[in-house]
Amino acid sequence: METRELRYFVAVAEELHFGRAAQRLGMAQPPLSRAISQLERRLGVTLLERTSRSVTLTEAGSVLLTEGRAALDAVEAAERRARRAALAATGRPGLVLVTKAGAAGELLPKLLDAYAAEPGAVAVDVLLCGIGEQERLLRDGRADVALLHRPFDSTAGFDAEELCTEGQVVVLPAGHPLTARAHLRMADVTALPGLPLPRWPNLDGTYPDGPGPQVRDHAQLLQLIALGRASAVLPESCRAYLRPDLAAVPVLDAPAVTTVIAWPPHSRSRALAGLVRVATRL
Amino acid sequence: METRELRYFVAVAEELHFGRAAQRLGMAQPPLSRAISQLERRLGVTLLERTSRSVTLTEAGSVLLTEGRAALDAVEAAERRARRAALAATGRPGLVLVTKAGAAGELLPKLLDAYAAEPGAVAVDVLLCGIGEQERLLRDGRADVALLHRPFDSTAGFDAEELCTEGQVVVLPAGHPLTARAHLRMADVTALPGLPLPRWPNLDGTYPDGPGPQVRDHAQLLQLIALGRASAVLPESCRAYLRPDLAAVPVLDAPAVTTVIAWPPHSRSRALAGLVRVATRL
DNA sequence: GGGCCGCGATACCTCCCGGGTATCGATCCT
């Protein structure tokens, strides 16, 4: 199977419409139709059920969609990492580390400093991304290594080492009655009148149903909390960047958050191995 | 990048010889040379350093070799799983489970029976393979799920659930003086005169240097032990299939062996999820 | 219900590019 065929199929499977898919691919519709039929004939499998009014995925088609996306990511990753390896030989950037904006507050600078002091250290680019994007970036080669937070981020498909574990705190407007308490329980937090937990976007940009304001990043969230419109449960280390009009109270029974360093299971380059070694020794 | 180009590059990178690589690919040498140069031009990267007498990998080339292999595996996996998903809709086999021959003795039949009793269970093919092959089969789509043994097998790149943990025993010829002991330590075993631990093949079929006989499978190994030419440290459950001319003694400080069920992190099909659920409940 | 529209399939053409053969040029080995 050629990646071209796979790209075509993924486009059609996502659009469920040959015309739109062809447009997205920058080609005419007939060759696309033909390419898909050829692919089906070669695989000996029907991927799409088409009437002249609608296109739907068969079971095999939906398997090929998810597996094919992963395969295309892997091909892209190979290409990107090879290209970067050539640059790294001459100059910058040797490694790309990705993490969520506003997370891993003090750990990251410590890690970068410690690694830079190592003999043979290469340049490390830091890439800040939105919620849940790290895994994609790691899989398609735009990043080499990530700082993730279990259990929020999944380390499925990656090698990982635990770095540190911390409890969680609830962030409230300064002066809220509960800020007088030394600690709370999740039951106290979920029952807070007028201060619902926010809703984070799914990977596709849509929001889950339910109460609570929609937020896209930490700055928005903190603003909303300061306005008395929301509360949030965050890792303890968020205290480092808390605005003075906010207060944090430990939540005893919130799940502990573990910061891990994760990387794709191949690509065990010297540079990456060095960075991981430094990280685990911190 | 097309998979064709990637296959070509991997062949040349492995052979380090355009002529042989072309032969392996079933094509002439000139188009292969041209394809590789085109790939290099498109990537903007030198992958191979060639003189008229030798071919060597650049840094970028060696990155592309490992990443490219993984990418090709992923593409193959997508193809195979799509093809199998179509079969599963009509008939056999719905899932392919791979494990080492001679391992997971009693667990496997229990798992298969329990899963078969589930409502909506699909047919499960069992694939027995040699040491260290499971990961490859899982990655390139010939298998959907594997029983692995940590710390011997790596679960890097897969999702996994622990099933059970057991100690290890040393297997000796029946009647050997040490079989009278209730338990041993690793130091006793490694120092055994005339009964060295065997050498298992690497992934490429070569054997590591050192003393001890070369073995390829458990039958060979047990035969050698019965002959008084070797000993071996194996998980406790091997007692189930021990020949009467062999004896086993627990080794207290040998690392514990954990049997895990592992699967690729996408492909969370209903059938697979069901099998995993049954496995963790055993 | 007949005509229209939307959409995928088919027919047919063109041209690019992947693959072949012949040959060159460089390097190493007698």
Next chain:
DNA sequence: AGGATCGATACCCGGGAGGTATCGCGGCCC
């Protein structure tokens, strides 16, 4: 020096990817 080895270059051919034109089928609307 001369032959052998091996990758690069030159040139040719055929298949197939992509384009345009058109068909056929099924909703939909007046």
